[in-house]
Amino acid sequence: MTAQPLSALYRPSLTLLTDLYQLTMAYGYWRQGMQDREAVFHLYFRKAPFQGGYAVAAGLAYAVDWLENLRFSEDDLAYLGSLRGSKGGVMFEPGFLDYLRELRFTCDVDAVAEGTVVFGNEPLMRIQGPLLQAQLVETALLTLVNFQTLIATKAARIREAVGPNDQILEFGLRRAQGFDGGLSASRAAYLGGADGTSNVLAGQQFGIPVKGTHAHSWVMAFEGEEEAFEKYAAAFPDDSVFLVDTYDTLQGVRNAIRVAQRLREQGHELGGIRLDSGDLTYLSVQARKLLDEAGFPKVRIVASNDLDEQLVTALKLEGARIDTWGIGTKLVTAYDQPALGGVYKLAAMKKADGSGWDYTIKLSEQLAKTSIPGILQVRRFYHQGKPVADMLYNTAEPLPEQLTIVDPLDATRRRPVQSSEFRELLEPVFRQGKRVADLPALADSRQKARQEVTSLDPSIRRFLNPHTYPVGLEKGLHDFRTQLILEHRPQRPA
Numbered sequence: 001m002t003a004q005p006l007s008a009l010y011r012p013s014l015t016l017l018t019d020l021y022q023l024t025m026a027y028g029y030w031r032q033g034m035q036d037r038e039a040v041f042h043l044y045f046r047k048a049p050f051q052g053g054y055a056v057a058a059g060l061a062y063a064v065d066w067l068e069n070l071r072f073s074e075d076d077l078a079y080l081g082s083l084r085g086s087k088g089g090v091m092f093e094p095g096f097l098d099y100l101r102e103l104r105f106t107c108d109v110d111a112v113a114e115g116t117v118v119f120g121n122e123p124l125m126r127i128q129g130p131l132l133q134a135q136l137v138e139t140a141l142l143t144l145v146n147f148q149t150l151i152a153t154k155a156a157r158i159r160e161a162v163g164p165n166d167q168i169l170e171f172g173l174r175r176a177q178g179f180d181g182g183l184s185a186s187r188a189a190y191l192g193g194a195d196g197t198s199n200v201l202a203g204q205q206f207g208i209p210v211k212g213t214h215a216h217s218w219v220m221a222f223e224g225e226e227e228a229f230e231k232y233a234a235a236f237p238d239d240s241v242f243l244v245d246t247y248d249t250l251q252g253v254r255n256a257i258r259v260a261q262r263l264r265e266q267g268h269e270l271g272g273i274r275l276d277s278g279d280l281t282y283l284s285v286q287a288r289k290l291l292d293e294a295g296f297p298k299v300r301i302v303a304s305n306d307l308d309e310q311l312v313t314a315l316k317l318e319g320a321r322i323d324t325w326g327i328g329t330k331l332v333t334a335y336d337q338p339a340l341g342g343v344y345k346l347a348a349m350k351k352a353d354g355s356g357w358d359y360t361i362k363l364s365e366q367l368a369k370t371s372i373p374g375i376l377q378v379r380r381f382y383h384q385g386k387p388v389a390d391m392l393y394n395t396a397e398p399l400p401e402q403l404t405i406v407d408p409l410d411a412t413r414r415r416p417v418q419s420s421e422f423r424e425l426l427e428p429v430f431r432q433g434k435r436v437a438d439l440p441a442l443a444d445s446r447q448k449a450r451q452e453v454t455s456l457d458p459s460i461r462r463f464l465n466p467h468t469y470p471v472g473l474e475k476g477l478h479d480f481r482t483q484l485i486l487e488h489r490p491q492r493p494a
């Protein structure tokens with residue numbers, strides 16, 4: 001089969017962006033008449049990425065867009081109708097395809113706003129509604145939220161390393177995992193703390209400032225480096241950043257200074273220089289000296305070359321004089337942890353007679369992987385404006401006067417909640433399939449992300465062995481979960 005043109009992937013319907021098993025289960029539920037049994041699922045990850053102490057929630061805007069456009073097109077239905085089982089019969093009978101044709105999303109969705117700091121085991125999304133639909137959306141929600149949360153978190157860590165004043169430019173498109181990997185990474189990187197991107201499509205789609213310098217090939221295309229700088233400046237007299245390391249970096253800085261002097265005579269100022277190889281500390285210190293001595297203290301020094309938060313930290317400690325950090329591969333591919341292990345688990349089903357809830361649990365040998373039953377909400381407690389602990393609780397049960405949170409991994413660790421200052425993290429986004437909340441602008445989510453990260457204690461923000469932020473189960477929920485585990489676990493005689 002020949003490859004589809006790229007434009008064919010930007011179709012109005014991305015409903016088939018799913019795993020086949022979502023559709024086979026949907027068919028099975030439909031056949032059983034179970035499609036409308038009310039169910040509750042939660043989307044959450046278990047462990048913050050990069051061995052860090054937190055994650056930054058992202059991807060909700062994509063998820064909302066996907067859910068709002070959840071509709072099987074005639075092309076989708078024709079394809080599903082063409083699928084065959086192993087004996088050659090149709091996989092999905094025509095009556096089911098008719099059902100899918102009329103299917104509209106009617107679930108309630110509650111979600112954590114983009115830019116919110118989140119921790120392991122906390123639902124980022126809660127989907128409540130007809131079982132078939134709530135199940136069907138699993139894969140797309142995971143693919144959209146997992147990746148962007150991962151990249152936003154990486155960017156937030158890079159922002160931590162870089163500090164509040166320097167610029168971060170995301171340069172990753174060429175090394176990203178495919179075109180959508182590149183596009184959604186640019187969005188999430190901006191949300192998490194980057195100031196701009198080289199990705200022009202991301203600029204157009206999301207309003208992210210587009211920025212950049214020039215490549216080595218520009219310099220190589222001219223007789224000499226100075227001429228190359230001269231010609232670039234002729235095109236962009238007020239917006240030039242020269243890449244100075246094609247031949248000899250410090251000689252490149254001297255060439256840049258000569259061109260900057262001529263630009264100044266014409267009433268323009270050089271924007272910056274970029275270093276892309278060698279010892280970035282030594283070279284940035286030397287370059288700064290040369291630029292300052294020549295009367296160019298405002299010319300910025302941009303650095304790139306396989307940077308990440310660890311390298312930025314090292315370069316800062318070494319005394320590098322870098323103002324702008326160009327970061328590509330390691331940011332957009334989340335190089336040291338290329339996937340966030342977010343999961344989507346069934347937590348409750350309405351009884352067949354509609355009289356109440358049956359709570360569901362997925363057991364595991366590891367307690368960390370055992371799911372949490374209930375119709376969950378996350379309450380974040382504050383002390384003097386700073387988050388101190390999060391509590392997961394079942395909204396279907398009354399809360400006691402005195403709240404106690406229990407560590408889900410060690411029931412002996414519990415703490416009474418003293419603070420009366422709190423907020424609920426999961427906010428209504430859809431009610432019966434209709435969007436009920438406006439999504440914030442991307443720049444506002446970005447600002448929120450920064451505020452949220454900086455509100456955390458430094459012990460949680462640090463890279464090396466960060467403290468664990470307390471996330472616990474409300475004691476009633478903990479006791480109920482334990483009881484459910486005991487009910488479901490086979491009690492083998494000793």
Ligand SMILES: Nc1ncnc2c1ncn2[C@@H]1O[C@H](COP(=O)(O)OP(=O)(O)OP(=O)(O)O)[C@@H](O)[C@H]1O
Nearest residue numbers: 276277278279280281282305306307311314315318
């Ligand atoms: N002062 C420094 N301290 C720690 N690491 C540094 C320092 N300067 C540069 N690095 C990092 O060291 C790595 C290797 O850089 P270097 O330029 O020596 O090799 P390279 O990338 O193979 O060079 P080139 O781009 O010329 O092929 C890069 O990830 C770079 O960011």
Ligand SMILES: O=P(O)(O)OC[C@H]1O[C@H](OP(=O)(O)OP(=O)(O)O)[C@H](O)[C@@H]1O
Nearest residue numbers: 171215216276304305306307327328329
């Ligand atoms: O190192 P990253 O964090 O991934 O940042 C992006 C890299 O992409 C470019 O290199 P490339 O060799 O592709 O092109 P160039 O000739 O413009 O340097 C640029 O010079 C950076 O080194």
Ligand SMILES: O=C(O)c1cccnc1
Nearest residue numbers: 171198211212213214326
């Ligand atoms: O503009 C730049 O300097 C740039 C863009 C993409 C990749 N590397 C660098």
